[in-house]
Amino acid sequence: LAEGEALASALEGRGALVADREPFDAALAVTCAVTGPAEAKARRLIRRLRSRFPGIPIVACGCAAQAAAEDLRRAGADAVVGNRLKAGIPDLLERLLSGEAPSDPLRVDGLFPMSPWDDLPLDRPRMHQRAFVRIQEGCDRACSYCIVPRLRGPSIFRDPRAVAEELRRVVASGCSEAVLTGVCLAGNGENLAEILRVASRVPGLRRLRLGSLEPFAVDPELLAILADGPFCPHLHLPLQSGDSGILERMRRGYTPADFASLVREVRRRLGEEVHVGTDLLVGYPGEDDGAFERSLALCEELRFGRIHVFPFSPRRGTDAASAGDRLPPEILRERVSRASALGTKLLSTYAERFVGREVEVLAERTRQGCLLGLTPHYLRACLVGEGKPGDYVSGRAAREERGTLLAEGARRFLGEMLE
Ligand code: SF4
Numbered sequence: 001l002a003e004g005e006a007l008a009s010a011l012e013g014r015g016a017l018v019a020d021r022e023p024f025d026a027a028l029a030v031t032c033a034v035t036g037p038a039e040a041k042a043r044r045l046i047r048r049l050r051s052r053f054p055g056i057p058i059v060a061c062g063c064a065a066q067a068a069a070e071d072l073r074r075a076g077a078d079a080v081v082g083n084r085l086k087a088g089i090p091d092l093l094e095r096l097l098s099g100e101a102p103s104d105p106l107r108v109d110g111l112f113p114m115s116p117w118d119d120l121p122l123d124r125p126r127m128h129q130r131a132f133v134r135i136q137e138g139c140d141r142a143c144s145y146c147i148v149p150r151l152r153g154p155s156i157f158r159d160p161r162a163v164a165e166e167l168r169r170v171v172a173s174g175c176s177e178a179v180l181t182g183v184c185l186a187g188n189g190e191n192l193a194e195i196l197r198v199a200s201r202v203p204g205l206r207r208l209r210l211g212s213l214e215p216f217a218v219d220p221e222l223l224a225i226l227a228d229g230p231f232c233p234h235l236h237l238p239l240q241s242g243d244s245g246i247l248e249r250m251r252r253g254y255t256p257a258d259f260a261s262l263v264r265e266v267r268r269r270l271g272e273e274v275h276v277g278t279d280l281l282v283g284y285p286g287e288d289d290g291a292f293e294r295s296l297a298l299c300e301e302l303r304f305g306r307i308h309v310f311p312f313s314p315r316r317g318t319d320a321a322s323a324g325d326r327l328p329p330e331i332l333r334e335r336v337s338r339a340s341a342l343g344t345k346l347l348s349t350y351a352e353r354f355v356g357r358e359v360e361v362l363a364e365r366t367r368q369g370c371l372l373g374l375t376p377h378y379l380r381a382c383l384v385g386e387g388k389p390g391d392y393v394s395g396r397a398a399r400e401e402r403g404t405l406l407a408e409g410a411r412r413f414l415g416e417m418l419e
Helices: 002-013 036-052 063-067 069-075 086-097 148-152 160-172 189-200 220-226 244-250 256-270 289-302 329-352
Strands: 027-031 058-062 079-081 131-134 177-181 207-210 234-236 275-282 307-311 358-367 370-374 380-384 392-401 404-407
Touching: 002 027, 002 058, 002 086, 002 131, 027 036, 027 063, 036 058, 036 063, 036 069, 058 063, 058 086, 063 069, 063 148, 069 079, 079 086, 131 160, 160 177, 160 189, 177 189, 189 207, 189 220, 207 234, 220 256, 244 289, 256 275, 256 289, 275 289, 275 329, 289 329, 307 329, 329 392, 358 380, 380 392
Parallel strands: 027 058, 058 079, 131 177, 177 207, 234 275, 275 307, 380 404
Antiparallel strands: 358 370, 358 392, 370 380, 392 404
């Protein structure tokens, strides 16, 4: 999302009109490869674009482009651009639009050795009312299931001054909420702390959030920064499993007990009401009934809010992909559905504490007198009243439904995902 926004910004800077409505003169597919289905979706997207628009230039970038460039080329892309080479995409599209054939249709070799920051500055948000600002790229860890380090290269943080400059631009465009994102917000903790310090001082920022934050990155200094200034009371800390054996095989570098004491510390420093969300990877090879139950029990004990549940998906070249003790698909499906149901229940329980209270949203969408947005605690809320997307609007939450807060008379916006 952050890269899509930044690419849209770069293309508009060249005079392109960026929209997801047809007709297109050219198409840019920003792809993902974190799971097998995500990679398959990228191939389907390119095939669909090629069959609907046979004559237009199509460029693919992102992790599926890095992982399976030839596949995307066969699916119909004219050029495939690797990670950390995306800053060259506006030039490439311009040349393709002028009828020039790409000299190198598979430009995926820029990842190694470590390339500098792929400079794609953002001027204003386009797809949301809040701005997704990239502060980090790549990963130095080696979690056994994860393909990301191979596709994104080593960890690199953005220069804090460039982050501050981008935030100032975003504020000047009229947006006062930003999410600082990265592939692995951990790495050298000092870099992260410095960026957060600098970002929190940008005048005019009303709300600042962090994307997914690796638990091993959280230390007292970081919590002290997050406890102050415009940071929202919400952290997303990926747990992945609540079983010590599975965590060890995943090479996550913490035990369930470490994670539990981290969450307690987060609540102690940021307040009991802070929303702690997580990722749960279900069905890792060798996850027996006991390991799965321990994961669910830890999620209940830690009173998470939003839980993103991912079924294990073997990724080429990772250690976990060659592990033999894989779960049968029907058991995997059942575990995903139980974990998701628990996630819904825990999110509702978390949201209930706001019922009867005044909440404020940054309105993302409006429909029939209702405004939908996110509260500082990262809860979806539908309020009733005047306002347009981009406005901060307050109202009393009268009830909650599956984790969404609703004002009296408000109807739930079905299918409206804001994350
Ligand atoms: S820290 Fe995150 S990005 Fe890095 S290997 Fe582990 S799961 Fe992948």
